[in-house]
Amino acid sequence: MRHHAPRTLLWAGVIFVLLGLLGVLAFLQWRWISDVTSAERERLHAHLEAAADRLVQEFDRELMRACLVFLIPPFEWTEDEPAIEERYRVWMQTAPFPGLVRNVYLAAGRGSGKPALWRFHPPMNRLDAAEWPPAFLPLLNRLQTRFESASAISGSPSRPVQWTIDEEVPALVLLVFHGSPRQAGSPVRPGLAAGHKGRAPGALILELDLAFIQKTLLPQLARKHLSGRAGFDYDVAVASARDPTRFVYLSPGASPSSYGTPDLSVALMALRVEDANALSQTPAIERTDPLVRRSRGGKGPRGDWPPHRGRGLASQSIQPGVEGRWRLLAVHRSGSLESAVAGLRSRHLAISFTILLLLAASMGLIVILTQRAQRLARLQAELLAGISHDLLTPLAVIRSAADNLADGVADTGEQSRRYGEMIRRQSGRLAEMVQDALGVAVAHSRTRDRFRPVDVGEVVRRAVETCRPAIMESGVQLVEEIEPALPPVHGDATALSHALRNLLMNGLQYGSDGGWLSIRAHRAGGRHGPGVEIVVEDRGRGIDPADLPRIFEPFYRGRSAASSRLHGTGLGLSLVKRIAEDHGGEVGVRAARPKGTVFTMRLPAANAVPQKG
Structure with a gap:
């Protein structure tokens, strides 16, 4: 025992050092995974923000495209049917999503009375009088108020035309606060010429197709900008900015309760001046913006209107600083972005610590096998010593008896018998040892056949x-x-x-x-x-x-x-x-x-x- 004590202490020290190294490695691995997880969280959030910004920009740009294509200046309101017909044809030919616009309406103020409404029929290219749809009643009340206030103002306004968004219909509304003086012989739609001193406030209403937005536009944009290699990584919803409980769109299978604390919330459905300036350079918009045509020597309006000739009517019609009417909400499929990152961290930790456990088990197995090999080597050495002794003892007895018989020491029959019995007994011992050794070898090759x-x-x-x-x-x-x-x-x-x-x-x-x-x-x-x-x-x-x-x-x-x-x-x-x-x-x-x-x-x-x- 005294001989094996230093060796046991040595192995204990080796095992202690290896366990300490594994502990240090586990701590470093945990720190590294925590840092990687934090970086992954920031990367995923930045990627989500960038993807959502691209979705919002493309959606809002389509709204701005509709505004610019259907932009009708005040001096063209006496020729409303040709103006709408031309713009509708350009929209259907050039818009990436022509189904976004469902109907086109014209509304004209009549003093303090209810504004008149006309609907454009594309097949016949004409405006027909129409009743206000029930969904338009809130919009009707707001327009009537605006028209009455505009009719009471004299002089030219600083912003004669202006686009607004009505989220409830939903619709894009072009407000024309004062029309141009009617020329003699010009066709005037009933009610359009009514107003203060021959100038009539009016509105162009582009009714947006909500079903098209829900079933085609938003799903296509979400698939384009927010889907990963394995499909959608996020559930997307669109809710009203004024009433967050009113959802315009929900991802398939999602419920409103999933968006209580979204991973991202950005403004949607806004008209931006920068979009107007960018789209104004496209051929389709240049064909429909009369101020652009005028600056290039084309046919323009009479008089010195508008006062800002260096800018197109497109950018003048947008009121800056208007927030989005809707909110785009995104929630990760795992419940939240934080849950996804936590799950990723747990998987990384599980894999890392499994590898460490395997490493520890391998080290332990190496130690055990080494100790076993040393013990087997010691046992084999003892076996060889024992076998050598066991072989030498009977061999010495057999040799001694044989020498005595050969030298004639056994001169009587009794002595010869005794020596013969001794040789037989010791040779039997040798046979037993050989048989045991052969039995071990045979046991490894024995089959049940x-x-x-x-x-x-x-x-x-x-x-x-x-x-x-x-x-x-x-x-x-x-x-x-x-x-x-x-x-x-x-x-x-x-x-x-x-x-x-x-x-x-x-x-x-x-x-x-x-x-x-x-x-x-x-x-x-x-x-x-x-x-x-x-x-x-x-x-x-x-x-x-x-x-x-x-x-x-x-x-x-x-x-x-x-x-x-x-x-x-x-x-x-x-x-x-x-x-x-x-x-x-x-x-x-x-x-x-x-x-x-x-x-x-x-x-x-x-x-x-x-x-x-």
Whole structure:
């Protein structure tokens, strides 16, 4: 023990250092994953903001495109049908989403009365008088108020035309606060010429197709800007900016309650001056903006209107600083962006710590295998020393007896017989050692294909006869009990006889001081059905309880064997266990009372062992 103590302390120190390194590595891994997760959170949020900005910009730009295409200045309101017909044709030919505009209406103020309404019919290219739709009633009240206030103002306004958004209809509304003076002979729609001093406030109403927005435009934009490789990463909704509980659009399968705390909320449905300036450079808008045509020498209005000739009417019609009427909401499919990042962090941590656990297990396995290899090397060294001693002892006796016979020392028949008996006994010991070594080698190559039904009683009697000379020489009383008509077992008779011989010889070697040895074979039940149980019992000094768990290990010899200097290889009992397991059975050991040892081998009956076909 004193010799192994420094080595044990060394291994303990190595294990402690390795565990410390694993702990440091685990901490660094946790810190690194936390940093990576934070960076991933920021990246995902920035990516979501950028994607949402692109979606909003494209949606709002389509609204601005409709505003600019249908922009009608005051001096063209006396020619409203040709103006609307031309703009409608340009819209249908150039707009990426022509279905966005559902209907086009004209409204004209009539003093304090209800404004008149006309609807444009594309197939016939004409305006027909129409009743105000029920969905337009809030818009009607607001327009009537604006028209009455505009009619009471004299002079030219600073902003003669202005686009607004009505989110409830929804609609884009172009307010014309004062029309141009009517020329003689010009066709004037009823009610349009009514107003203050021949100037009539009016409005162009572009009714947006809400169904088209919900089923086509928003899904297509969401798929374009917010979908990932595996599909949609986010659920998208559009809600009213004034009433967040009123949803205009919801992603399929989503519920309004999912957007209580969205990952992102941005303004949608706004008219921006920068969009107007950018779109004003396109050919379709230049064809419909009269101020652009005028600046290039085209036909323009009479008089010196408008006052700002350097700017197109498009940008003048947009009121800056107007917030979006809707809000675009985005929520990650996992519940929230934070939940997605937390799940990603958990997966990374699980993978990392699994790798660390595997590394720790590998290191532990290396330590265990190294210790086992060292122990096996030590046992093999002890085995070689023991075998060398066991081989040299009988060889020395045989050589001495042979020398005496050769030199004529044995001059009588009695001496010759004694020397011959000595040579036979020692050669038997050599044969046993060789047989044990060969048995271990054969056990590793034994297959069940060679197994046959075996008579257990015959195997027991064979083993007893093999050991009978040693039993008689030791003076031990042998009790042999074999139950008649035992069921056969499926196996190798020679191997089973060898295993029983080893058990008997082990009982003789370690239990001969008790003077009694027995071997019994009888029927027994087990986990695999009916079988046979063979018991070898002695009344010797017994086995140290500390040696019982390892008694069947190869090369292992108990403490009593080492202290008593009993000869052996440490292979006999391990060979017994291997043979029993090869036959589908098992072998066990326990201490007998008041003293002694009991070995029990259980073998399944032949009809209980599955046959290979």
